[in-house]
Amino acid sequence: MSKIIEELQQDRKMIFSLIQKKGPLTKRAIQNLTNIKLTTLNRIISDLIFKELIIEESVGESTGGRKPALYNVNSSKFYSIGIDISRTYTQIVLTNLKMQIIKEKRFSGEDWYSSEDLVERIVEAVKGLLYGINITSDYLLGVGVGVIGPLEREKETKTSSTNMGKSSFKSKLIKESLESRLGLPVIIDNGANCAVLGEYFYGFGKGYDNIAYFNCGMGIRTGVITSGKIIRAINDREDAFGHMVISIDGRECYCGNCGCVESYSSIYSIVKEFKSKFKKENKSCTENYLDSIDYKDVFNLANKGEPISKAVVSNSAIVFGTALTNYINLLNPQLVILSGPTIYNSDIFYKLSTEVAIKKINASNANIKFSKGGYFKEYTMAVGAAAMVIESKISLGAERRQQ
Known part of the structure; x- marks a missing residue:
């Protein structure tokens, strides 16, 4: 079935x-x-x-x-499972053919420590979603998984190991293990590509030819559709925008270059810059106090008008907005969706970055629309992964992403 x-x-x-x-x-x-x-x-x-x-x-x-x-x-007959695996959480949704979420499950990135353990947690969660509702595997179309890239399509392994901070996992192992354990076909792609696909066909992107999706968090993940086709970077990297050089003499980035967007506008960079400046201004503060500060604290302080955090967040937004201008001028998206922890927690970042982009766009008649979070909000990548399963079966021009 x-x-x-x-x-x-x-x-x-x-x-x-x-x-x-x-x-x-x-x-x-x-x-x-x-x-x-x-x-x-x-x-x-x-x-x-x-x-x-x-x-x-x-x-x-x-x-x-x-x-x-x-x-x-028939929204009560066939279903799809979408999974969003990030550095800090795993989100699983069960959707019908209209991409409406029937049930969902989320667990922390701290709840698994290896690829095998992650598969166990996912299988357990999927069985939990199906428990108590009359859905058999006969009516499940498949499983879509959105992950942090890169995905090396041209190599024999077809996938790469992805560094998740405390450990790493292999996409190919995830795919094969889930197919074996769940008895369903599994498709894997970058989470940002899943998100932009879901928004394009089922969310705010309906009716547009060109849209772009940005997830601003620990890194900056990007998916873009132009003329109905996903534009893929080398090795399907979703962080290509994040490593756009915005200042040739800028901050050192972990990728080895200097002046990358991520070195200013990622959560890691924002928190690091705040702690550095705060320590200079408050020499008596302890390392224990600084260690206890996370990105939500920095954004909350900035939202309340604390000068150091506000300056750091504002500068990161200006850099991001400037890079966004270059991106818009190059690819001409009609809709730009900004999502992720930075967007949800910082009004300053979203407002200032979009204002900078609009002001700097090199087109007098540009009609760019911005969306905060998109239609599916924090479920965008998971719902997009579920949509990827359906689109792989029904879209006449869709790429078959079954590596």
């Missing part, structure tokens, strides 16, 4: 995808969008109803005579 969508004929995939994203729709509306003959459309709709992929949901407004039927996807 998990292959029922994948095995559809192309015309049925097209109609199903259209109804899924734009439904409920009448037959007339579908015809206007596709130019398919009514007799052909009737056969396709009957087949999709028989396969329980769509339903006749209700009736539409009459234009004279009998009211037309409205068709929508």
Whole structure:
């Protein structure tokens, strides 16, 4: 049953995808969008109803005579699992075909210490999500996993080890282990690519050709879609923007360059700069006190107007906004979504960085829209991973991300 969508004929995939994203729709509306003959459309709709992929949901407004039927996807039959693995947490969601979250589970990055342990925690969490609800594996389309890159597609291993701070994991091992334990197909991609895909098809990105997604946290993760296609960096790195050099004589970055965006605008850099400046201004403060300060403390102080933290956060926002200007001028996104811990915890950072970007954009008629968090907010990467499973089966031009 998990292959029922994948095995559809192309015309049925097209109609199903259209109804899924734009439904409920009448037959007339579908015809206007596709130019398919009514007799052909009737056969396709009957087949999709028989396969329980769509339903006749209700009736539409009459234009004279009998009211037309409205068709929508069957949101209570088929499901997808999305997983977002970051340095500090793992988020798991169960979604229906409309990308609505049915259940979700989140656990801390401190709750696992190896790839094998992470797989155990994920399997346990997935079983917990399915417990008590009438969903069998027959109606689960697959598992999408968003991870921190890079993913080395051209090499034999197809994936790379990812440094998660206290330990590392191999994407290939995660994929193979989850497929074995869950009995479902697993697709892995960078979390930022998952996020931008989910927003493009199901969130605030619907109706746009070009959108960009930024997750500002311990690092700066970026996903971009141009003309409906994900633009991939070398080795599928999602931190390419973060290592854009913004000042040739700037701060040293862990990548070996100087003046990278991340060396100013990542959480690590913001906290490090605040502690350095605070210690200079308050020579009597102890190391224990400085060690106890985390990024939320710095952002809270800045939001309250404390001068050192406010100056540090403001400078990081100006750097980020300037780099964002370069990015916008180069790729011309119509919608820019800013997300992640920095955005959610610092009004100053979001407001100032977007103001700088808008002011510096080199286009008099630029009509760039910004979104704080996107449609799915903190669930964007996990929902995007679930969407990746469905899109891999139904989008006629979608890349098959099944490394």
